[in-house]
Amino acid sequence: MAVTTGSDRARATLAFLRRKITTGEWPVGSRIPIEPELAEQTGVGRSTVREAVRSLASIGMIETLPGRGTFVRSAAPTSSLLNEFLTDFTLEEILSYRRALEIEAAQQAALHRSEEDILALELAATEEVGCTRCPVLGFADGGDSAFDSKFHRLIFDAAKNRLLAALYSGINERLRTPEHRGRLANVATGAEMERDHARVLDAIRRRDFIDAVHAMVEHVDHDVVIVNDQYEVVPPLTRTPEQQQRIDVAREAQEKAQL
Numbered sequence: 001m002a003v004t005t006g007s008d009r010a011r012a013t014l015a016f017l018r019r020k021i022t023t024g025e026w027p028v029g030s031r032i033p034i035e036p037e038l039a040e041q042t043g044v045g046r047s048t049v050r051e052a053v054r055s056l057a058s059i060g061m062i063e064t065l066p067g068r069g070t071f072v073r074s075a076a077p078t079s080s081l082l083n084e085f086l087t088d089f090t091l092e093e094i095l096s097y098r099r100a101l102e103i104e105a106a107q108q109a110a111l112h113r114s115e116e117d118i119l120a121l122e123l124a125a126t127e128e129v130g131c132t133r134c135p136v137l138g139f140a141d142g143g144d145s146a147f148d149s150k151f152h153r154l155i156f157d158a159a160k161n162r163l164l165a166a167l168y169s170g171i172n173e174r175l176r177t178p179e180h181r182g183r184l185a186n187v188a189t190g191a192e193m194e195r196d197h198a199r200v201l202d203a204i205r206r207r208d209f210i211d212a213v214h215a216m217v218e219h220v221d222h223d224v225v226i227v228n229d230q231y232e233v234v235p236p237l238t239r240t241p242e243q244q245q246r247i248d249v250a251r252e253a254q255e256k257a258q259l
C-alpha cells in the first residue's frame with residue numbers, strides 16, 4: 001500500500017479488511033487470518049491491524065472470540081444506533097420482529113431474485129445439509145461457519161432491499177447477546193431444516209411469492225423459539241385451537257394440490 005502517514009495507514013488497513021468482507025472473499029461465518037498474517041499482507045504494524053480489527057468489531061462486522069479467533073459476523077455494518085435502539089425492546093418483541101423480516105425477505109426474494117441468487121442459495125442449502133440444526137444465529141454444531149446461516153442471509157441479498165438486510169443484521173446481533181441467547185432454542189431438527197429450506201428455495205426459484213411466504217412462516221415458527229425456565233417452548237404466536245385448525249386445513253389443501 002502506497003501510504004505514508006500513520007492515519008493513512010490505519011485508514012488503508014481498515015479499507016483493505018473491510019473490502020475482504022464486503023466482496024465475500026472472507027464470507028460471513030469464516031475466521032479471518034491471525035494478526036501477524038494480516039500485518040504481513042497489509043505491510044503495516046500489528047498495532048495498526050489490531051486497531052482496524054477493533055474498528056470493524058465496533059460496527060458489528062467481525063467479532064473476536066477469546067481463544068478461538070476473529071470471525072466475520074456481517075457483510076454490512078450494523079448500526080450502533082440500531083443496536084442501542086433495540087436494547088429498549090423485549091426478546092419477545094425482537095423475535096417477533098425477526099419473524100416479520102424473514103417472511104417479508106422471502107416474499108421479496110421470490111420477486112427480485114436473480115439467477116446468481118438462486119445458485120448462491122442452492123450452494124448454501126447444500127452446505128447446510130447434515131447440520132443438526134438450522135445454523136441461523138449459530139444454533140449449529142461445530143465448525144467456524146456455524147455462526148450464521150448463509151442461507152438466511154442470502155435470502156436478504158436476493159430480496160434486494162438494503163434496509164431489510166440492515167435491520168436483519170441488527171436484530172440478529174441483538175439476539176446473539178448473552179442475555180437473549182440463553183433464552184432461545186432451535187427446535188427444528190436438521191431434517192426439518194433441510195425440508196423447510198428446500199421448500200423456501202423452491203418457491204423463490206419459481207418466483208412464487210405466496211408459497212415463499214408460507215414456507216418461511218412454517219420455518220420461522222420453529223427454527224428459533226423462546227423457551228421458559230422449564231425449557232418449554234413458548235409459542236411464537238398464540239393461536240386458539242380453531243385458528244390452528246384453519247391453518248392445518250389450508251395446509252392440507254395446499255399439499256394435496258401440489259401432488
Ligand SMILES: [Zn+2]
Nearest residue numbers: 134136193223
Ligand atoms: Zn433456516
